[in-house]
Amino acid sequence: MNLKDITLGQFFPGNSFLHRLDPRMKLLGLICYLVALFLAQWFVTYGVMLLLLVWGCAVAHIRAKTLLGGMKPVIFLLIFTAVLNMFYTPGTPLVSFWIFTITYEGILHAFFMVVRIMMLICATFLLTYTTSPLSLTDGLESLLSPLNRVRVPVHELAMIMSIALRFIPTLIEETDKIMCAQRARGADFDSGGLIRKAKALIPLLVPLFISSFRRADELATAMECRCYHGGQGRTRMRELRLRPSDWLFLAAMIVVAVAIGVLGQSGL
Amino acid sequence: MTEPILRTQDLTFRYTTAEGVAPTVLDCVNLTIEPGAFVAVLGHNGSGKSTFAKHLNAILLPSGGRVYVDGMDTTDEALLLDIRRTVGMVFQNPDNQIVASVVEEDVAFAPENLGVPSAEIRRRVDEALEAVGMTEYARHAPHLLSGGQKQRVAIAGVLAMRPRCIVLDEPTAMLDPVGRREVLDTICTLNQELGMTVVLITHHMDEAARAQRLVVMDNGRVVKDGPPAQVFQDVVGLRRLGLEVPDSVALMYELRQAGLDVPLDVLTPEDCARAVAQILPH
Secondary structure (H helix, E strand, O other), X not given: OOHHHOOOOOOOOOOOHHHHOOHHHHHHHHHHHHHHHHHOOOHHHHHHHHHHHHHHHHHHOOOHHHHHHOOHHHXXXXXXXXXXXXHHOOOOEEEEEOOEEEEHHHHXXXXXXXXXXXXXXXXXXXXXXXXXXXXXXXXXXXXXXXXXXHOOOHHHHHHHHHHHHHHHHHHHHHHHHHHHHHHHOOOOOOOOOXXXXXXXXXXXXXXXXXXXXXXXXXXXXXXXXXOOOOOOOOOOOOOOOOOHHHHHHHHHHHHHHHHHHHHHHOOO | OOOOOEXXXXXXXXXXXXXXOOOEEEEEEEEEEOOOOEEEEEOOOOOOHHHHHHHOOOOOOOOEEEEEEOOEEOOOHHHHHHHHHHEEEEOOOHHHHOOOOOHHHHHOHHHHHOOOOHHHHHHHHHHHHHHOOOHHHOOOOHHHOOHXXXXXXXXXXXXXXXXXXXXXXXXXXXXOHHHHHHHHHHXXXXXXXXXXXXXXXXXXXXXXXXXXXXXXXXXXXXXXXXXXXXXXXXXXHHHHOOOOOOHHHHHHHHHHHOOOOOOOOOOOHHHHHHHHHHHOOO
């Protein structure tokens, strides 16, 4: 497994409509999309959701291959869901053997379930692909800022999150390097059962942890050198400002969610 | 006379260990650095040069003596932010000082912390990226840049504070030769064109040779202080401290040992070639 292939949480810089949207509106829009996804019932509504997703990809110049590549880690979950739904949905039996019965409804249900999960993940990826982690956390910080009043350290949480996101590629690179170094010393990460594999990770995790702590220490010093002193009196280069197009986007997403809900109710 | 930008007065520093034994890392360091100077601090590992650097913007506080940054005492906590915005610091590992996932947002980090209005931050970020020649990478992700480019981004991140002085703690130690040259050229440009005071901590002789003034440290003390051409004259003394002189000086030294009349104060390959040409029979 090449760790560098993991695309989770990655950002592809660009200047499309989706890239320029306000992160808060994108987050709220995603929530609308996800709600709509759960209200979708039949081919028509799912078709609309898929069209929306395809439109998003086209606008943001994200290739379908990239999106589907991010699906690898959840393949097991998808198969599991499909199988469960196939067997446990009552209806007209199609095939029957021993105690298992596959129903016509089951196959449809399984299909929709898998499509729903895939679209859910794709839509979330579309958000992280088109929103820089920093503006994503800015958006979250701004959306959650009312919680400041009940003493939730929103700025600190946002900072922790953005630093975590920033260091994911660095730590992945480092993990790759340590793996190679340990392999060169004869470590075996690929063979054996689950327990042996887990044990084999110890020589990987220990150096990784140590170096992470060193990194954290150096980063903290570097941040202090750049006058970081918490969220107090902090300004932003890119102040989040809502433009008419942002409101329009959110309104459209709400309309979509409501429309899908109505259509879903009528069984489409 | 102008106020020195950095001044240490009997600066002493000891680490306090659990056993109570306190090895002295810095021992009565007295240095004065004028605005606009380019000072290289040389020394082998454990000579105290990094610890010295960390005193220049109050990351470490002296155990004895005082450090003044533009007249401000670093032990005065109320002045902490003013001190840190006056003296910017760049570290060895570029990965561990980049905070944000986009180059320009990282450069904006310091002015954001200082509460600068957003339009002004924009201007400073563009200026800082321009100064290090990274404008075209403004929207890139830092982890996809080369080591030298990352380090230049880190320098830009410090420049955006508009410091008067920039301290670089072995900024090229983790870079390949190309990256080293990029970073060093950037540092020289800052000093020559923007008049920035530069303190470069290093153990590379050829880097130190580009400074105007060389401070050699050993065992927490300043043992030599002067222009590079003068400091490098003492080849034997430097070797005793575990330091090697630049290749050009080493060559001249060997030629002298062989009885030839050549000057020792040659720092660039060009000067070196000229000196050799002079002693060659026509």
